Amino acid sequence: MPNNKEVVLSLKNINIVFKQGKKKFHAVHDCSFDIYKGETFSLVGESGSGKTTIGRAIVRINQLESGEIIYKGKKISGQIPKEEDRQVIRNIQMIFQDPASSLNERATVDYIVSEGLYNFHLYKSEEDRLNKVTKAMESVGLLPEHITRYPHEFSGGQRQRIGIARSIVMEPEFIVADEPISALDVSIRAQVLNLLKQFQVERGLTYLFIAHDLSVVRFISDRIAVIHKGRIVELAESEELFNFPLHPYTHSLMSAIPIPDPILEKKKKLFTYDGSEHDYSVDKPSWVEIKPGHFIFANEKEKEIYKKKIQERKIHNEEFEKK
Amino acid sequence: MAEKKNKDDLFVLADNRSSDAEKIYAPNYSYWRSVVRSFFSKKTNYVALGVLIVILLLSFINPLVSGYTTDAPNINNGDLHLLPPGTTFDGIFYIFGTDHQGDSLFAAIWAGARTSLVLALVASAINMSVGVVVGAFWGYSKAVDKIMTEVYNIISNVPFILFVTVFMYIAGSGFWQLVAAMTITGWIGIAYFIRTQVIIIRDREYNLASRCLGTSIPRMVTRNILPYLTSVIVTLLSREIPSYISYEVFLSYIGVGIDASTPSLGRMIQMYATWMDQKPYVFWIPVAVAACVTISLYVVGQNLADSSDPKTHMI
Numbered sequence: 203m204p205n206n207k208e209v210v211l212s213l214k215n216i217n218i219v220f221k222q223g224k225k226k227f228h229a230v231h232d233c234s235f236d237i238y239k240g241e242t243f244s245l246v247g248e249s250g251s252g253k254t255t256i257g258r259a260i261v262r263i264n265q266l267e268s269g270e271i272i273y274k275g276k277k278i279s280g281q282i283p284k285e286e287d288r289q290v291i292r293n294i295q296m297i298f299q300d301p302a303s304s305l306n307e308r309a310t311v312d313y314i315v316s317e318g319l320y321n322f323h324l325y326k327s328e329e330d331r332l333n334k335v336t337k338a339m340e341s342v343g344l345l346p347e348h349i350t351r352y353p354h355e356f357s358g359g360q361r362q363r364i365g366i367a368r369s370i371v372m373e374p375e376f377i378v379a380d381e382p383i384s385a386l387d388v389s390i391r392a393q394v395l396n397l398l399k400q401f402q403v404e405r406g407l408t409y410l411f412i413a414h415d416l417s418v419v420r421f422i423s424d425r426i427a428v429i430h431k432g433r434i435v436e437l438a439e440s441e442e443l444f445n446f447p448l449h450p451y452t453h454s455l456m457s458a459i460p461i462p463d464p465i466l467e468k469k470k471k472l473f474t475y476d477g478s479e480h481d482y483s484v485d486k487p488s489w490v491e492i493k494p495g496h497f498i499f500a501n502e503k504e505k506e507i508y509k510k511k512i513q514e515r516k517i518h519n520e521e522f523e524k525k
Numbered sequence: 526m527a528e529k530k531n532k533d534d535l536f537v538l539a540d541n542r543s544s545d546a547e548k549i550y551a552p553n554y555s556y557w558r559s560v561v562r563s564f565f566s567k568k569t570n571y572v573a574l575g576v577l578i579v580i581l582l583l584s585f586i587n588p589l590v591s592g593y594t595t596d597a598p599n600i601n602n603g604d605l606h607l608l609p610p611g612t613t614f615d616g617i618f619y620i621f622g623t624d625h626q627g628d629s630l631f632a633a634i635w636a637g638a639r640t641s642l643v644l645a646l647v648a649s650a651i652n653m654s655v656g657v658v659v660g661a662f663w664g665y666s667k668a669v670d671k672i673m674t675e676v677y678n679i680i681s682n683v684p685f686i687l688f689v690t691v692f693m694y695i696a697g698s699g700f701w702q703l704v705a706a707m708t709i710t711g712w713i714g715i716a717y718f719i720r721t722q723v724i725i726i727r728d729r730e731y732n733l734a735s736r737c738l739g740t741s742i743p744r745m746v747t748r749n750i751l752p753y754l755t756s757v758i759v760t761l762l763s764r765e766i767p768s769y770i771s772y773e774v775f776l777s778y779i780g781v782g783i784d785a786s787t788p789s790l791g792r793m794i795q796m797y798a799t800w801m802d803q804k805p806y807v808f809w810i811p812v813a814v815a816a817c818v819t820i821s822l823y824v825v826g827q828n829l830a831d832s833s834d835p836k837t838h839m840i
Contacts, residue, residue: 305734343543356549372738
């Protein structure tokens with residue numbers, strides 16, 4: 203992670219509620235975090251926990267109930283001037299989960315990749331546009347001759363790369379990657395991940411990476427936020443979170459990672475979490491920084507326990523070093 | 526040792542170029558070319574299309590040549606009345622014979638078919654264009670949906686035939702009156718159907734992707750939504766055109782359709798119905814032609830709709 207911590211995107215106490223008639227569903231509760239320039243920030247959690255909802259709120263497909271989203275010091279949620287809106291659209295792009303449904307089946311790859319260019323007229327001449335499209339195609343490892351083809355002629359991995367080319371051609375600064383590899387075959391996941399990493403190094407991109415596969419998250423991210431039922435329960439740097447998970451839900455997620463060794467896997471103890479560990483009836487929980495850079499959702503009593511754990515570990519580490 | 530050496534000879538390290546793996550060897554795909562190929566891969570389509578073309582040519586060219594009018598110029602020439610099909614009289618060959626007024630049945634039928642076809646084409650062109658445009662916005666906007674659904678509930682509860690009959694009684698019979706009767710409420714069913722289709726594809730992920738790229742609503746409708754509805758629209762057309770012909774025949778038959786001065790299949794069938802027992806051919810030939818027109822239109826339309834669905838383009 204870069205040393206200069208310039209905040210690119212910041213979510214402040216956002217709540218997202220889906221309404222249908224009188225029915226309401228509170229999808230995201232009071233969620234806040236900052237994303238720094240050039241980092242990969244991951245959001246992990248089980249299905250239906252609200253990860254995608256947050257991602258879509260950032261590209262402004264979902265409306266906020268309350269709170270605000272700030273991009274480079276400017277509010278981008280709610281009603282904003284049209285000119286600013288277009289700026290934000292250019293700079294924040296999204297990569298979708300399902301390559302089978304996120305491409306327009308009735309358009310050529312040429313149109314799909316240039317759609318953003320057409321919308322913002324980001325080209326000087328027809329030649330220039332073709333040139334940009336060709337470059338984008340090459341940068342994701344596809345061939346220039348593919349631009350006359352239709353999406354159904356491609357494999358899943360190729361289609362996902364078309365989706366990446368479509369967002370990369372806009373030259374964005376921030377990309378919301380919504381489970382970009384979960385719909386892909388295991389054999390081509392690494393290819394797409396490496397591509398994303400490569401773009402980050404080359405163009406200084408910032409990613410919000412949404413996933414439920416922890417092994418992938420560990421490989422790609424700098425910081426990780428764990429979300430459970432619409433609430434962020436823990437946020438820490440990647441290695442810190444993997445080595446010393448504090449929140450019981452994070453614990454249970456870690457214990458669910460399969461170990462590629464049958465003997466170890468058999469001995470592994472699964473840890474289930476259902477929320478009954480907490481007693482929030484009197485002592486209300488809050489979002490606290492328990493250690494520099496390590497945030498957790500806990501009440502006073504739990505805070506003490508977590509602090510004790512951190513202390514113990516410190517002593518343990520010191521003893522280990524002495525030996 | 527020798528055996529191993531042998532193996533080394535048998536296997537050569539393959540040259541691995543990743544760009545080769547990306548190549549697509551299938552020929553380039555083109556939507557309309559595939560539609561045509563798929564359509565003509567069925568033998569029955571040649572027959573249906575052939576019949577349709579013959580019908581269209583006859584009904585648009587024959588009336589120009591035959592000079593048929595509804596004035597019944599031969600009504601006083603008793604020798605010409607009710608000649609059986611295939612008779613030559615006065616050096617003129619009557620392929621379908623003549624009717625009770627001494628008019629050539631062949632000329633009368635194509636003059637009538639022309640009116641019926643033009644009526645069906647005009648009515649469906651109006652209904653389809655209004656229906657598709659209204660339906661697209663109806664499906665796309667939730668505010669429009671609220672109002673339009675109520676309008677639809679009211680209009681669709683009035684039986685169409687009842688509405689058209691009452692309207693024709695009030696407006697009087699005639700070609701344009703009939704067009705008006707069919708189009709004043711006829712578009713709403715089409716619009717509702719399109720609305721449902723739009724709602725199905727409106728929230729698909731590729732539309733969200735287009736929103737993320739800042740695509741405007743008109744472009745969304747023309748590039749993302751309508752291309753998906755091509756086969757649905759063709760299916761609708763193949764149902765609408767024959768149904769208007771049937772409506773015309775039915776309404777003229779019950780006496781509220783087109784006025785007596787305009788030839789039409791429906792009015793002709795009504796007029797000849799009295800001869801059903803004595804001279805069956807006078808009645809049945811127009812009925813058979815009306816059936817051929819609607820069936821060939823329907824078959825060609827349905828098969829064209831099938832062909833325009835890209836799912837049928839896979840080899």
